[in-house]
Amino acid sequence: MSEETGTPGARPGPVPVPVDRLRLELPPVHGTAGEERAHRKERLAGALRLFARLGYEDGVAGHISARDPEFEDCYWVNPFGRAFAGLGPEDLLLVDGDGRVLRGGRRVNELAFAVHAAVHRARPEAVAVVRTHAPYGRALSCLGELLAPVTHEACAFYEDHALLDEYTGAEDGERIGRALGPYKALLLRNRGLLTVGASVDAAAWWFVAAERAAQVQLIARAAGKPVLIDHRAAVAARERFGGDLAAWVSFQPLWQTVASTS
Numbered sequence: 229m230s231e232e233t234g235t236p237g238a239r240p241g242p243v244p245v246p247v248d249r250l251r252l253e254l255p256p257v258h259g260t261a262g263e264e265r266a267h268r269k270e271r272l273a274g275a276l277r278l279f280a281r282l283g284y285e286d287g288v289a290g291h292i293s294a295r296d297p298e299f300e301d302c303y304w305v306n307p308f309g310r311a312f313a314g315l316g317p318e319d320l321l322l323v324d325g326d327g328r329v330l331r332g333g334r335r336v337n338e339l340a341f342a343v344h345a346a347v348h349r350a351r352p353e354a355v356a357v358v359r360t361h362a363p364y365g366r367a368l369s370c371l372g373e374l375l376a377p378v379t380h381e382a383c384a385f386y387e388d389h390a391l392l393d394e395y396t397g398a399e400d401g402e403r404i405g406r407a408l409g410p411y412k413a414l415l416l417r418n419r420g421l422l423t424v425g426a427s428v429d430a431a432a433w434w435f436v437a438a439e440r441a442a443q444v445q446l447i448a449r450a451a452g453k454p455v456l457i458d459h460r461a462a463v464a465a466r467e468r469f470g471g472d473l474a475a476w477v478s479f480q481p482l483w484q485t486v487a488s489t490s
Contacts, residue, residue: 255427255476261298268294268355269304269317271428274486279360280312281486282436288337290360293344294428301325303348305341307334325349346401347408347424354424356431364443365421372417375441377457378448382441383465384474386457389413389438412470413438429483430475436482437475 258264272294279285279292290312293305304320306312321332325345329336344357351357368375372393375385392407395418404422408414412434414422421438425431448454457465468474 255429255473264297265304266317268297268428269320271432271483272304272306272320272356273315273317274483275358275428275432276306276312276315277486278432278482279435282362284360284362284435284439285312286361289340291337291340291344292356292358292360292428292432293341293348294356295348295354296322301345301349302330303341303344305336305344307332308337310334343401343404343422346405347422350402350405350408351424353426354431355426356428357422357424358431358435359422360435361420362435362439364446365415365439366419367446368442369415369417369420374415375413375438376445376454377462378445378454379441380457380465381437382445383457383462384434384437384470385413385441386462386466386470388466388470389415391415391417393417395419412472425475426472427476429479430472433475433479433482437478 256267258267272292275292279290284290288309291305293303296302296304299322302322302324305323306315307319307321310319319332321334321336322330323336323341324330325348327336327338327341327345340359343359347357348354372391374391375382375389377383377386389411390407390409392404392414404414404416408422408424412423412425416422421435421442423431423434423438425434445454
């Protein structure tokens with residue numbers, strides 16, 4: 229008997245999707261700056277704990293920053309010398325664009341934070357900036373190459389990331405901001421990855437996704453000559469799942485792993 233028609237002997241047809249009962253999960257909207265601030269700090273601390281689990285921590289290096297929703301040119305960031313794994317919202321620092329700590333009882337890595345402040349100023353629509361250390365992104369950056377469209381997932385970055393193809397010995401925030409341009413990600417030669425997003429969740433997801441794409445690309449190159457996805461298909465894939473909303477949705481399962489233990 230067909231589920232669709234109930235007619236004996238009829239060929240089974242598809243069961244209609246109950247679109248009227250579907251609810252698309254969307255990022256929350258907050259009524260006040262205070263509520264938005266608390267949300268961003270919670271997600272920022274959770275992303276740092278996640279990065280600890282993923283091995284994206286290297287001594288005192290590495291930061292995730294989030295723009296304050298109320299105070300101009302002020303950003304929340306992890307403190308200098310504290311392990312990612314133990315951080316909560318209460319541990320974060322509020323730092324102005326000149327690197328002065330406005331809230332919090334610890335120091336900030338001024339040299340590293342200067343990069344974040346410059347990128348935030350260059351990209352006023354971006355809420356979060358991720359610049360930390362992961363092995364495959366750093367390895368690919370040593371080759372001076374972009375992420376290639378070798379997998380469906382890597383297509384999210386197709387023609388939407390850049391390479392800063394020089395090494396100066398000291399990070400120059402203004403130059404990094406210019407090199408990033410309008411894109412979601414930047415490969416800094418011999419240094420690794422930087423990503424931005426319209427939410428902490430999106431910026432964190434783009435970093436994870438770029439690191440995974442770099443890993444697959446390097447493995448494929450070690451095994452042989454990768455076959456690239458053609459331009460038209462790569463663009464179509466990027467347009468479908470390369471936006472910050474898709475990144476926010478993709479991050480939610482990872483968020484659940486740290487939220488459940490916070």
